[in-house]
Amino acid sequence: MRPYIKQNKILFALTLFTSVIASLGYVFMAVLLQQLLDIAVERDIRQFLQIVVFSIAYFALLGMFLYLQSLLSKKVVCRIIYQIRSDMFRGTMARNMEDFYRKNTADYISVMTNDVKMLEENFLLPLFEVVQYTVIFISSFVLMICFDLIVTIFVTMAIAVMFLVPGLLGRSLEIRQNSFSSKLAAFTVSLKDILSGFEVIKSYSMKEYAAQRFDRENKETARSKYSVDRLLALNEGVSAFLSLMVQIVVFFLSAYFIITGRITVGTLLGMVQVSSNLANPLVMIFTNIPKMKSMQPIIEKLKETANFPAALSRKGVPASCQNCIYANELSFSYDGQKEVLSGVNCTIERGKKYVLVGKSGCGKSTLIKLLSGCYSTYRGEILYDNTELHRTDPDTVAQLSSTIHQNIYMFDESIYDNICLHEDYPGEMIKKATDESGLTEFLSGLPEGLQYQVGENGSNLSGGQKQRIAVARALIRSKPILILDEGTSAIDRQTAYDIENRLLKLQDLTLITVTHHLDEDLLKKYDKILYMENGCIKEEGAFESLISVPSRFAAYFQLKK
Numbered sequence: 001m002r003p004y005i006k007q008n009k010i011l012f013a014l015t016l017f018t019s020v021i022a023s024l025g026y027v028f029m030a031v032l033l034q035q036l037l038d039i040a041v042e043r044d045i046r047q048f049l050q051i052v053v054f055s056i057a058y059f060a061l062l063g064m065f066l067y068l069q070s071l072l073s074k075k076v077v078c079r080i081i082y083q084i085r086s087d088m089f090r091g092t093m094a095r096n097m098e099d100f101y102r103k104n105t106a107d108y109i110s111v112m113t114n115d116v117k118m119l120e121e122n123f124l125l126p127l128f129e130v131v132q133y134t135v136i137f138i139s140s141f142v143l144m145i146c147f148d149l150i151v152t153i154f155v156t157m158a159i160a161v162m163f164l165v166p167g168l169l170g171r172s173l174e175i176r177q178n179s180f181s182s183k184l185a186a187f188t189v190s191l192k193d194i195l196s197g198f199e200v201i202k203s204y205s206m207k208e209y210a211a212q213r214f215d216r217e218n219k220e221t222a223r224s225k226y227s228v229d230r231l232l233a234l235n236e237g238v239s240a241f242l243s244l245m246v247q248i249v250v251f252f253l254s255a256y257f258i259i260t261g262r263i264t265v266g267t268l269l270g271m272v273q274v275s276s277n278l279a280n281p282l283v284m285i286f287t288n289i290p291k292m293k294s295m296q297p298i299i300e301k302l303k304e305t306a307n308f309p310a311a312l313s314r315k316g317v318p319a320s321c322q323n324c325i326y327a328n329e330l331s332f333s334y335d336g337q338k339e340v341l342s343g344v345n346c347t348i349e350r351g352k353k354y355v356l357v358g359k360s361g362c363g364k365s366t367l368i369k370l371l372s373g374c375y376s377t378y379r380g381e382i383l384y385d386n387t388e389l390h391r392t393d394p395d396t397v398a399q400l401s402s403t404i405h406q407n408i409y410m411f412d413e414s415i416y417d418n419i420c421l422h423e424d425y426p427g428e429m430i431k432k433a434t435d436e437s438g439l440t441e442f443l444s445g446l447p448e449g450l451q452y453q454v455g456e457n458g459s460n461l462s463g464g465q466k467q468r469i470a471v472a473r474a475l476i477r478s479k480p481i482l483i484l485d486e487g488t489s490a491i492d493r494q495t496a497y498d499i500e501n502r503l504l505k506l507q508d509l510t511l512i513t514v515t516h517h518l519d520e521d522l523l524k525k526y527d528k529i530l531y532m533e534n535g536c537i538k539e540e541g542a543f544e545s546l547i548s549v550p551s552r553f554a555a556y557f558q559l560k561k
């Protein structure tokens with residue numbers, strides 16, 4: 001938290017200053033009350049009028065400082081929360097795909113919403129309260145000594161007992177808060193999963209299952225929250241009881257000292273007032289400190305999300321592919337156990353066209369993900385013009401290729417925004433991209449044209465329309481490498497054929513297509529077919545050379561025809 005406090009040090013210092021003044025003003029009310037009662041007992045009207053005038057000015061000033069302290073503390077909390085969220089978002093965006101997908105996306109949402117809220121409620125707000133109540137406690141203690149030393153000694157002994165309880169609860173509270181945060185994250189993940197599958201739930205009558213799953217997660221989250229609250233209640237209850245005891249000690253002792261003539265009635269009132277300022281602040285301090293301590297694991301979690309770039313993102317040499325991308329004995333496993341690719345060798349030359357084919361699950365998509373730099377935990381080598389991928393700057397690797405997947409993500413914006421992705425392109429380039437991707441006819445039928453809103457993840461579009469937008473999105477960027485991972489599978493045969501055919505004619509473009517549609521006419525136009533089986537490239541070559549001899553590809557092709 002220290003960096004955030006440093007970033008806002010002026011605002012923070014002002015908040016503390018107003019808090020100290022307001023707290024002192026609050027404590028010295030006891031002196032005012034003592035004076036008032038003693039004046040009343042003496043029936044001195046002149047002094048009474050003086051104290052009334054003084055009190056009006058005093059309370060007006062106190063009111064102003066109380067307001068300022070409350071306003072400034074809210075402002076500093078808002079700012080810190082804003083900065084934490086911004087840092088976490090930046091940290092999340094700095095991850096590469098491999099790191100990002102280690103967690104469920106809902107986990108990130110949960111950290112940025114639930115955990116930040118917990119931090120606000122259980123750390124930042126209590127922090128100001130602790131400062132404020134510490135000032136109240138210390139000044140009240142000094143004032144109490146001025147009122148009467150013996151009463152102060154008894155009160156101190158009663159207060160010492162109050163120290164014991166929160167110290168005993170701190171660790172258990174920390175464990176329970178952490179478990180509650182994990183439960184909240186699991187709840188968010190599950191909720192996102194259920195809502196994302198809304199269509200499946202409706203069409204397969206899974207309402208009962210969805211309700212049960214939601215209820216299970218909801219119940220566990222509520223149970224975990226209650227387990228935290230139970231401990232907090234114990235902490236608050238014991239502390240409140242002890243605080244009451246302190247006041248009772250003061251009351252009875254003071255009453256006794258009035259009888260013996262040691263103190264005045266005004267001093268009794270002053271001490272009762274001050275003793276509440278001794279015990280209550282301590283209750284607040286000792287309920288807040290365990291709360292704040294229990295936030296430590298959550299703070300670590302937030303730090304891990306926010307500080308990601310410093311810890312892991314790498315800066316290497318700029319990547320280029322003037323000549324080729326070369327995979328040498330490339331092996332890969334997602335889970336560190338089952339090998340998905342084993343010993344793959346291949347060369348992707350600039351400007352050439354490649355098509356990757358093979359049975360479902362043989363590793364085609366994994367291979368292109370590795371070649372385009374999505375994962376770094378492979379064995380073997382991937383060379384971009386003789387530079388190993390690990391030594392390159394990931395941002396420059398991303399600049400070299402565009403991938404069109406089967407399932408494309410559409411932002412809930414216009415078609416125009418989904419193609420340009422908030423970059424500026426001249427009108428002719430947009431026209432060319434929409435023509436080449438086969439979008440023109442669809443656009444001409446829309447009154448809003450390119451400004452048509454696509455809805456959440458393109459829910460207002462068909463699968464084919466989404467893919468055409470994705471093709472336009474890739475083409476307009478004119479990157480040297482284009483990867484079509486079944487990127488035209490939802491488009492009608494003829495349009496898909498036309499798009500692929502057009503791409504095959506682009507001289508400078510390096511095209512890697514992954515497909516299950518084995519169109520002989522198109523296959524003949526590729527420079528090389530890479531045929532995969534069980535994570536290996538078993539055969540490679542031009543269509544004619546592979547088909548003219550008995551080969552695995554030939555058998556596969558016959559099967560698919």
Ligand SMILES: Nc1ncnc2c1ncn2[C@@H]1O[C@H](COP(=O)(O)OP(=O)(O)OP(=O)(O)O)[C@@H](O)[C@H]1O
Nearest residue numbers: 334335340358359360361362363364365366367514
């Ligand atoms: N993110 C992932 N985590 C774990 N395993 C994965 C992941 N993605 C793919 N796999 C597994 O890796 C293997 C290869 O998958 P991949 O998607 O590369 O195959 P594919 O040849 O592209 O299949 P398809 O033609 O059906 O798209 C499969 O067994 C798959 O279950």
